[in-house]
Amino acid sequence: MKKSLGPKPLALPLPVWVIGVYDPSGRPNAMTASWAGMCCSKPPCLSVSIRAATYTHGCIMASKAFTVSVPSEAHAAQTDYFGAVSGRDKDKFAETGLTPVRAERVNAPYVGEFPVAIECRVVHVAELGLHTQFVGEIMDVKVEAGTLSEAGTLDIQAVRPIIYCPGTRTYHGLGVLLGRAGAMAAR
Amino acid sequence: MKKSLGPKPLALPLPVWVIGVYDPSGRPNAMTASWAGMCCSKPPCLSVSIRAATYTHGCIMASKAFTVSVPSEAHAAQTDYFGAVSGRDKDKFAETGLTPVRAERVNAPYVGEFPVAIECRVVHVAELGLHTQFVGEIMDVKVEAGTLSEAGTLDIQAVRPIIYCPGTRTYHGLGVLLGRAGAMAAR
Numbered sequence: 001m002k003k004s005l006g007p008k009p010l011a012l013p014l015p016v017w018v019i020g021v022y023d024p025s026g027r028p029n030a031m032t033a034s035w036a037g038m039c040c041s042k043p044p045c046l047s048v049s050i051r052a053a054t055y056t057h058g059c060i061m062a063s064k065a066f067t068v069s070v071p072s073e074a075h076a077a078q079t080d081y082f083g084a085v086s087g088r089d090k091d092k093f094a095e096t097g098l099t100p101v102r103a104e105r106v107n108a109p110y111v112g113e114f115p116v117a118i119e120c121r122v123v124h125v126a127e128l129g130l131h132t133q134f135v136g137e138i139m140d141v142k143v144e145a146g147t148l149s150e151a152g153t154l155d156i157q158a159v160r161p162i163i164y165c166p167g168t169r170t171y172h173g174l175g176v177l178l179g180r181a182g183a184m185a186a187r
Numbered sequence: 188m189k190k191s192l193g194p195k196p197l198a199l200p201l202p203v204w205v206i207g208v209y210d211p212s213g214r215p216n217a218m219t220a221s222w223a224g225m226c227c228s229k230p231p232c233l234s235v236s237i238r239a240a241t242y243t244h245g246c247i248m249a250s251k252a253f254t255v256s257v258p259s260e261a262h263a264a265q266t267d268y269f270g271a272v273s274g275r276d277k278d279k280f281a282e283t284g285l286t287p288v289r290a291e292r293v294n295a296p297y298v299g300e301f302p303v304a305i306e307c308r309v310v311h312v313a314e315l316g317l318h319t320q321f322v323g324e325i326m327d328v329k330v331e332a333g334t335l336s337e338a339g340t341l342d343i344q345a346v347r348p349i350i351y352c353p354g355t356r357t358y359h360g361l362g363v364l365l366g367r368a369g370a371m372a373a374r
Contacts, residue, residue, distance in 0.1 A: 009231040156359060168336050168342055
């Protein structure tokens with residue numbers, strides 16, 4: 001018998017991504033977001049939802065571009081900082097000592113030290129309420145060489161990304177390999 | 188120095204959710220999806236992207252409703268099955284032995300044995316390419332009593348959800364607690 005918690009934003013597990021933008025003066029900024037995920041295979045698109053009150057929101061509206069930098073567990077404190085303060089008040093790259101790297105395919109910076117950078121151009125904007133959802137077409141995925149599997153694709157066990165739980169507001173690491181999609185269903 | 192992999196759908200980490208629907212005849216069906224995530228806090232909304240070719244797609248278009256059932260690690264094989272076959276060909280609930288439970292707030296079933304069920308009504312539909320993105324307003328979240336934290340909110344460490352890596356097509360468990368949002372950034 002399940003207990004009803006009411007209409008609350010408690011879906012899980014969620015990713016922890018850092019969204020990179022240039023502001024209208026060309027200064028790099030970034031913020032942490034977890035209301036985000038993949039949303040199309042062809043063309044490859046992901047979506048990120050951001051409140052209109054944030055500095056990043058206005059930057060994306062102006063540039064129509066952003067990056068997703070995927071942090072590793074080791075970057076958890078810096079990632080938390082990117083979510084805790086506003087780019088209006090602080091130069092977050094300078095404060096954390098992390099490096100803004102100019103993306104090649106879109107007008108936005110990514111975090112050089114994080115293992116994965118995804119360059120996106122905005123193709124769809126939906127005003128959903130408190131959050132605006134930006135759908136970004138993935139123009140390139142850049143990864144550290146050490147994060148590739150033997151088959152040459154991105155291996156989550158090498159990336160060691162951070163996972164978010166919205167109710168408890170906690171960050172978590174990745175656990176054990178459970179199996180391969182399409183190969184577990186035999187009963 | 189990062190290596191470019193080109194424009195590919197490789198963002199991670201991703202959730203593993205089972206999307207529940209009634210078909211036009213009232214038969215319960217469900218499919219596994221990972222192109223999904225939270226997308227708004229007020230009203231609370233999540234989004235799920237589904238290919239038009241799937242049986243579930245037509246069911247959501249007709250009913251304007253779906254559920255998200257969040258499986259635990261222990262349900263990995265059944266969850267993989269829900270993603271491997273079509274509801275056109277099989278009664279997936281009957282085949283897995285799992286129980287379709289009628290949602291209270293929307294016209295859709297959820298998986299009774301999974302620890303978390305989220306009832307959604309469709310409020311926005313975006314045709315993005317191969318995938319259609321459905322934004323669902325969360326009408327209720329139902330959870331097993333054993334998944335609540337001391338503060339009474341949903342605790343990911345009790346849910347033990349499954350995490351997906353698209354490149355390697357692998358399922359993973361949850362790892363260790365890294366810290367609390369807003370409490371790690373002090374430097």
